[in-house]
Amino acid sequence: HRERIQAVLEASPLVPVISIEDPDQAVPLCRSLVDGGIRVLEITLRTPFGLKAIEEVRAALPDAWVGAGTVTSVAQYREAENAGAQFVITPGVTEAILEFGVTSQAPLLPGVATVSELMMGYVLGYRQFKFFPAEVAGGVSALKAFRGPFPDVTFCPTGGIRRETAGHYLELSNVRSVGGSWLTPRDVVAAGDWARIREIAEGSLSDLG
Numbered sequence: 001h002r003e004r005i006q007a008v009l010e011a012s013p014l015v016p017v018i019s020i021e022d023p024d025q026a027v028p029l030c031r032s033l034v035d036g037g038i039r040v041l042e043i044t045l046r047t048p049f050g051l052k053a054i055e056e057v058r059a060a061l062p063d064a065w066v067g068a069g070t071v072t073s074v075a076q077y078r079e080a081e082n083a084g085a086q087f088v089i090t091p092g093v094t095e096a097i098l099e100f101g102v103t104s105q106a107p108l109l110p111g112v113a114t115v116s117e118l119m120m121g122y123v124l125g126y127r128q129f130k131f132f133p134a135e136v137a138g139g140v141s142a143l144k145a146f147r148g149p150f151p152d153v154t155f156c157p158t159g160g161i162r163r164e165t166a167g168h169y170l171e172l173s174n175v176r177s178v179g180g181s182w183l184t185p186r187d188v189v190a191a192g193d194w195a196r197i198r199e200i201a202e203g204s205l206s207d208l209g
């Protein structure tokens with residue numbers, strides 16, 4: 001489980017948090033991100049189209065890692081697995097989700113905002129977490145502080161991160177990737193401007209140097 005989720009974190013420094021409002025847009029949107037250099041896609045279950053989108057994008061883009069985001073129950077976790085999600089991201093933790101994730105086909109990146117939540121996962125063997133909501137939960141300083149007691153834990157911070165601030169997180173030794181919705185601005189997606197989506201992906205990656 002740990003190795004598999006680590007592979008996801010290593011595959012792309014930027015993880016777009018994608019919400020599908022129009023089911024026909026899932027594949028072209030994700031293709032434009034992949035064309036722009038993004039290798040990991042988090043498709044949220046925030047809209048009714050998330051599960052179908054995961055299925056379609058997996059079939060259409062076999063070179064990308066396609067996972068489910070905003071999973072908040074074991075029932076949703078199962079649905080995401082069945083849709084072919086290659087990983088699952090949750091905004092927070094429950095014991096049931098953490099236990100389910102240990103043996104699931106789709107490895108779990110559990111969301112935590114505090115050390116106590118982290119420790120709930122740590123005792124079950126988790127060593128990688130989403131840090132959410134990153135900016136309001138302490139940002140870069142919090143992640144530096146977590147390094148002291150948990151030097152073997154790595155994070156994917158998400159929540160309030162922008163193109164201009166992503167690099168500050170990626171400089172930390174306990175961060176491999178950062179996530180956010182800035183890669184898929186609502187108005188650009190609504191307009192179906194895939195060339196612009198690709199540009200934002202390329203530009204965000206090249207800003208990292």
Ligand code: 3PG
Binds near residue numbers: 158161
């Ligand atoms: C998430 O679920 O990870 C966040 O909604 C993404 O945060 P952002 O929209 O602030 O980038």
